[in-house]
Amino acid sequence: MLPDAARLLLCPVCRNSLTFRGDRLACPEGHSFDAARQGYFNLLVGKGTVFEADTAAMVAARFDFLSSGHYRPLADAVAELAAAALRGADAAVLDAGTGTGHYLNALLAVAPASAIGLDISKFALRRAARMNPDAVNLVSDVWQPLPVADAAVDVVTVVFAPRNAAEFARVLRPGGRLIVVTPRSGHLAEIAGQTGMLGIEPAKEERLAASLAGHFAQRSTRELDLDLGLEPADVGNLALMGPAGHHLDPAALDAIIAALPPLTQVSARFRISVFEPLEQPPA
Ligand SMILES: C[S@@+](CC[C@H](N)C(=O)[O-])C[C@H]1O[C@@H](n2cnc3c(N)ncnc32)[C@H](O)[C@@H]1O
Ligand SMILES: [Zn+2]
Structure with missing residues (x-):
């Protein structure tokens, strides 16, 4: 049995600690949050986000794409870096923008830890809750104060998801690690134009560091390139799963997919950056 991450949670309304009451999460002020049927908790309060989930x-x-295993080497690399930063019997990790929970799953397979998966999409959380039933999976907006205590986790992982530097620094323990995966220039270039994916904006290394400056110092960076041989269905999933999925015309995409050869060679180019929180001046 993995340690329980509920001890790390704060009520999103009053910021008191949350604890399990039966299968609900509740705080001493009487705010309580039911588990959805699939096991995740919706901690979004107020207006929520202006972002499109x-x-x-x-x-x-x-x-489907992540289950096909094409990105498995990336998941393994993130898991290895994260596992090295988990400390002691109460080791804890936050996966921000956890999506379907595949990356958190790969980490928990090599390093048991209290785990929080957080995402704005309840559709993602339904999958993540099934993928990582021992984690606490939360619908929450990364741009709001996170429902996580100060200095609660050893590692924050962010794989292709938004980064709230101040909040990530607050929830990390001193000496903890923020692990960020971003695409590099040329990522999926062979199919980007063809499938109508929005141009993947490569997160320039300097821009990433600048967006975290004031809260984090960069510790290391690693480039990972994968040469993939993708079946048409994989290409379709890649096109749909990214930001372009909000706008793609399914019939047009089907036509493009139908015309693809049995295998398309595609290069995936990732950067994995590791940051350490700066000591914050006392408030
Ligand atoms: C490109 S996906 C990456 C998901 C997962 N990390 C992966 O690599 O498979 C980006 C994720 O960030 C989530 N997301 C976008 N805006 C968010 C926000 N404001 N707060 C929390 N999650 C957000 C999306 O719902 C989506 O699951
Ligand atoms: Zn409360």
């Missing part, structure tokens, strides 16, 4: 179809495409 991934749809059920986009999440299904992501699930």
Whole structure:
């Protein structure tokens, strides 16, 4: 049995600690949050986000693509870096923008830890809750104060998801690690134009470091390139699972997929960057 991550959670309304009451999460002020049928908790309060959450179809495409194992070396590399930063019997990790939970799953397979998976999309959380039943999976907006205590986790992982530097620094323990995966220039270039994917904006290394400056210092960076031989269905899933999935015309995409050869060679280019929180001046 993995340690329980609920001890690390704060009520999104009053910021008191949350604990399990039966299968609900509740705080001493009486705010309480039921588990959805699939096991995740919706901690979104107020207006929520102005961002467009991934749809059920986009999440299904992501699930199918990641289950095919093409990105497994990336998941293994992130898991290895994260495992090295987990400390002691109460080791804890937050996967921000957890999506279908595949990356958190790969980490928990090599390093048991209290785990929080957080995403704005309830469709993603349905999958993540099934993928990682021992984690606490939360619908929450990364741009709001996170429902996580100060200095609660050893590692924050962010794989192709938004980064709230101040909040990630707050929830990390001193000496903890923020592990960020971003695409590099040329990522999926062979199919990007063809499938109508929005131009993947390569997150320039300097821009990533600049967006975290003031809260984090960069510790290391690693480039990972994968040469993939993709079947037409894989190409379709890749096109649908990204930001372009909000806008793609399914009939047009089907026509493009139908015309593809049995295997398309595609290069995936990732950067894995590791950051350490700076000591914050006392408030
Ligand atoms: C490109 S997906 C990556 C998902 C997962 N990390 C992966 O690589 O498979 C980006 C994820 O960030 C989530 N996301 C976008 N905006 C968010 C926000 N404001 N707060 C929390 N999650 C957000 C999306 O719902 C989506 O699951
Ligand atoms: Zn409360």
